[in-house]
Amino acid sequence: MELVTIDDIRAAADRISGAVVRTPLLPCPWADADRPLWLKPENLQPIGAFKLRGAQNAIARLDERSRSRGVVAYSSGNHAQAVAYAARTFGIPAHIVMPDVTPQVKIDNTRGYGAEVVLVPIAERESAALELVEKLGAVLVPPFDHPDVIAGQGTIGLEIAEDLPGVELVLVPVSGGGLSSGIATAVKTLCPGARVVGVEPELAGDARESLRAGTLVDWPIERRARTIADGLRSQLSDLTFAHLRAYLDDIVTVSEDEIRTAMGVLATKGRLVAEPSGAVGLAAYLSRVGDLPRGRTVIVVSGGNVAPSLLADVLGA
């Protein structure tokens, strides 16, 4: 299987420059002295999550004729908003298929970026999306299972390597594996001495189990859906699994309580609003000291789209 290369990631960086925020590394003076810490705040992208990088790159890669017919995506989460927002920067139509149980605020946000939202029963979202692709001649933008999406997310790793060449550990959330594949590819290529470790909720620890088993392990959705980290309920694809086997050093898991605590620390000490999925890296840093190498550490805060009530709740705890 052909893997994404550092050249693909460099090309993606040129392509998406100006359309995404080049996030800084934020030093954390409150970190342990022997594990100096920087946060990579991808929650500060305009849509509140890293997903914009992959969507922007995937759409930029289309030839102009295909692109003009628009794009389709199915998602109830950050990918929906990423595709809608990216499509608007190209002035092309976006059709987003969402389950009819999607919270109204996410529907409104996606429509707010100018997308056409199509609500369908949850079991029909894939088929509805493929129907739209067929009918409109539009292109489907997948959330993680595509080289252009992986290369786009990989630009985060490129920026880490540029800003902190002596990085020793990068902690990155793992769900479908687009983000972790891209970042691991970039960081391990540019900083071979660094370790890249994925982080999953214990309650959705399927990627960890797959990597240990050496083969993709299936956890039914009801099992993965138990975690509060709603962005980390997807499973690896063959493509992302191949990247993680090639480049990822390890995966650790964190508990739901550890995730909530980390959200609170990010808010009070990092002044960042993170969604649960965006806080798993810090949860591992705070709670899995024994399982992680020491040294200069970067944590990818992947997103910040969280219900105000949940944020208030972790602050009050």
Added chain:
Amino acid sequence: MELVTIDDIRAAADRISGAVVRTPLLPCPWADADRPLWLKPENLQPIGAFKLRGAQNAIARLDERSRSRGVVAYSSGNHAQAVAYAARTFGIPAHIVMPDVTPQVKIDNTRGYGAEVVLVPIAERESAALELVEKLGAVLVPPFDHPDVIAGQGTIGLEIAEDLPGVELVLVPVSGGGLSSGIATAVKTLCPGARVVGVEPELAGDARESLRAGTLVDWPIERRARTIADGLRSQLSDLTFAHLRAYLDDIVTVSEDEIRTAMGVLATKGRLVAEPSGAVGLAAYLSRVGDLPRGRTVIVVSGGNVAPSLLADVLGA
């Protein structure tokens, strides 16, 4: 009176580069179409506030021999942490005089950066600081009333002009006037078409009154202390007043409720934790539409050191 120049600010930028975060401009897709909005998140500096820029520049400007004897500051707020943190980057001692009523968390934070904290009755803090200066041969770093501090804060304006040369409006909090003086100097010099407007709480609207009157107006501290924005209770000095008269276009004021609402919007839509003082710019943007010019707007989010309970409170409201 000699004012800080753009050359002073450029020199400050070179001097503090690497020691402070070069914060990005964050585009806000949720803003009004005719008032496109970017946030300048100075709450993401390592100490959680812009104050680091001025302190770092002021200490860098000292000759090595004076500097080696250390620095002194009196403050219970962000300036204390800024001087402590900056001194540590130079490996020199910092002595911070704080009122003995200062909340323990602020004392701990300042000590955490390696500073010696001296607690005194509130009325004695200035004299205690001057005594330390005398005794140690150390240098006093003032919170705003100094050209080097103003030039350091002005680097924010330089970065705004670099990143968005077509900026039309900059909203900046006003307290002692160091931040607003520096930013107004940089922005009005580099982008003469832009307007720079200060924002104050109504309950601490002394700078607005001073600018209208054309002379420094004194509000007793009990009157200024009513606002929730604890970082905006200082008054202008002759030096900062002169800068604001030369460069600031206007000052608007916002209510306490408007500040709280803006804190909530920054958290939920901007994914940023702001202290009340850091939210006044957005409060003006949201609530003073009629008083502000339209067009490309930058809001300086000056700091994010807020009690978790207050943040939880504005989120639950």
